[in-house]
Amino acid sequence: MTEHHAPSIRPHPTPTDDRHLPTPWVTAYAEGSLDPDLLGHAEPHLRHCRRCARAVNEAVRLGPYGARLDGLHAALLDRIGGPPPGPTPSPRTARRPPWLAVTQGLRLPWLVAVICVCALGVGLAELGDSPTPRILLLLLAPTLPMLCVAGSYGGRADPFAEVTRTTPAGGLRILLMRTAQVLVVCVPLLTGAAALMPGAGAHPYTSAGWLLPCLAVTLATLLLSSCLGSWTASLVTGGGWLLLVYVLAKPMVKHYEGDLSHRVTAALTDLQLRFVGALGMVAFATASAVLAELLVLRRHAFTRLGAR
Amino acid sequence: MIRADRVSVRRRRALVLDGVDLVLGPGVHALLGPNGAGKSTLLRVLATAAAGTEGTVTLLDRDPRIPAQRQEIRRRLGYLPQEFGVFRGYTVREFLSYAAWLRDMPGGRIPAAAERAADAVGLGDRLGHKLRTLSGGMKQRVGIAQAIVNSPSLLFLDEPTVGLDPGQRAGFHSLVRELGRSACVLVSTHLMEDVRGACTDVTVLSDGRVTFQGTLDALDAAGGYTAVV
Numbered sequence: 001m002t003e004h005h006a007p008s009i010r011p012h013p014t015p016t017d018d019r020h021l022p023t024p025w026v027t028a029y030a031e032g033s034l035d036p037d038l039l040g041h042a043e044p045h046l047r048h049c050r051r052c053a054r055a056v057n058e059a060v061r062l063g064p065y066g067a068r069l070d071g072l073h074a075a076l077l078d079r080i081g082g083p084p085p086g087p088t089p090s091p092r093t094a095r096r097p098p099w100l101a102v103t104q105g106l107r108l109p110w111l112v113a114v115i116c117v118c119a120l121g122v123g124l125a126e127l128g129d130s131p132t133p134r135i136l137l138l139l140l141a142p143t144l145p146m147l148c149v150a151g152s153y154g155g156r157a158d159p160f161a162e163v164t165r166t167t168p169a170g171g172l173r174i175l176l177m178r179t180a181q182v183l184v185v186c187v188p189l190l191t192g193a194a195a196l197m198p199g200a201g202a203h204p205y206t207s208a209g210w211l212l213p214c215l216a217v218t219l220a221t222l223l224l225s226s227c228l229g230s231w232t233a234s235l236v237t238g239g240g241w242l243l244l245v246y247v248l249a250k251p252m253v254k255h256y257e258g259d260l261s262h263r264v265t266a267a268l269t270d271l272q273l274r275f276v277g278a279l280g281m282v283a284f285a286t287a288s289a290v291l292a293e294l295l296v297l298r299r300h301a302f303t304r305l306g307a308r
Numbered sequence: 309m310i311r312a313d314r315v316s317v318r319r320r321r322a323l324v325l326d327g328v329d330l331v332l333g334p335g336v337h338a339l340l341g342p343n344g345a346g347k348s349t350l351l352r353v354l355a356t357a358a359a360g361t362e363g364t365v366t367l368l369d370r371d372p373r374i375p376a377q378r379q380e381i382r383r384r385l386g387y388l389p390q391e392f393g394v395f396r397g398y399t400v401r402e403f404l405s406y407a408a409w410l411r412d413m414p415g416g417r418i419p420a421a422a423e424r425a426a427d428a429v430g431l432g433d434r435l436g437h438k439l440r441t442l443s444g445g446m447k448q449r450v451g452i453a454q455a456i457v458n459s460p461s462l463l464f465l466d467e468p469t470v471g472l473d474p475g476q477r478a479g480f481h482s483l484v485r486e487l488g489r490s491a492c493v494l495v496s497t498h499l500m501e502d503v504r505g506a507c508t509d510v511t512v513l514s515d516g517r518v519t520f521q522g523t524l525d526a527l528d529a530a531g532g533y534t535a536v537v
């Protein structure tokens with residue numbers, strides 16, 4: 001609702017009657033430019049009226065002489081032994097370091113969702129003694145951390161984002177800290193869950209085999225989020241990762257015999273083994289290195305004017 | 309301190325700001341205008357939260373389009389948007405410390421700066437309170453405190469007195485007058501009371517254009533706010 005008060009030329013701050021000096025007189029007096037004829041009326045009044053005297057003081061502080069007075073004040077204080085003691089910080093300092101607040105937005109529901117995915121996978125695998133849930137978890141795992149980051153901080157999830165984007169820490173630095181925090185939570189949970197699942201003779205390293213793909217997907221998402229925003233970027237890379245798995249696994253399905261679910265499981269297990277094999281590791285490591293380099297090159301895009 | 313040359317902002321097809329020219333030095337400057345005049349958009353552009361479609365902005369003699377200079381500007385900038393959220397589980401002290409950290413303040417100076425900012429808005433006794441327990445007016449004061457925690461040279465406040473009672477508004481006026489002695493403070497407001505209480509001059513925006521710029525006396529002489537809109 002717009003509220004407009006009628007214009008008033010009464011003395012500052014909030015005059016109510018005609019017994020005080022008009023504002024133009026006060027301003028002119030503070031600047032030393034009041035007409036000599038009016039000066040004769042103004043000065044006797046100022047000697048007796050505290051309100052108008054305060055208004056003149058205020059006008060001097062706000063006027064062209066204010067800065068010079070500040071300078072004189074500071075110089076005087078320097079000469080007589082430094083500035084007056086400011087408010088002393090209380091002995092109770094912040095319990096948490098301020099940078100830790102960048103992770104404040106991590107939403108509990110996302111943490112619960114990752115725990116549920118892990119628990120469900122372990123539960124299903126234990127019930128059916130089948131390698132399928134483990135394989136599915138390992139193939140989905142690389143996309144989960146970035147979805148957590150986007151869901152917790154992307155879009156409108158960070159209530160303070162409008163201010164954060166106008167600060168020097170608001171770019172890649174804060175995004176990397178948040179990603180690191182989500183990875184610290186997700187990596188042990190997902191790796192532990194995969195290790196707990198029955199592998200049916202799977203390679204012992206496969207429970208950690210998703211880590212390099214996860215690094216590559218995470219870096220790709222960070223890189224994309226410099227131009228798309230974190231939600232869109234994580235959906236694009238998540239979808240891209242699943243598409244890659246589909247494209248790579250599809251020709252392998254034909255090489256196996258039995259019903260479709262067995263063939264799919266066998267093909268995905270084969271794909272997993274290739275991921276943790278020398279060639280797969282080199283491919284993901286090279287992709288990660290390239291993506292990391294590109295991310296460094298694009299770092300200023302995160303702080304650009306109007307960045308999301 | 310602030311110089312805007314022919315700044316225009318186009319959103320979809322609508323022209324939100326249309327060739328705004330602005331030169332502001334130290335002091336408290338009011339930004340007036342009806343709803344939808346482009347006040348918040350102008351503040352967002354000046355606070356480096358958004359880019360102009362056309363024109364150039366110079367802040368503290370630096371160009372915000374150049375990354376290194378942009379970071380220097382942002383270290384010395386305070387911004388209170390019209391709508392802002394807080395981390396509800398944090399205390400006032402923790403939130404203000406976070407705001408100071410975001411603006412690259414050295415760690416050793418953060419605790420004292422957070423207390424000084426809280427004292428300035430009258431929340432010195434609430435430093436340990438969780439933000440979720442504060443009233444709307446107190447949250448607004450926390451918003452003002454986070455904007456001034458780094459003693460900024462440029463301060464942009466979008467409707468800062470919304471939710472404040474008359475006493476708190478008077479306190480706010482004296483606070484920004486004090487800040488305006490060395491910093492450039494730009495306050496977007498709907499209340500002439502804010503303008504008369506705190507501001508040295510007025511810029512009036514209407515339909516994305518500057519329709520008046522000058523002192524309050526000059527605005528009165530021009531027939532008042534309604535005449536220039």
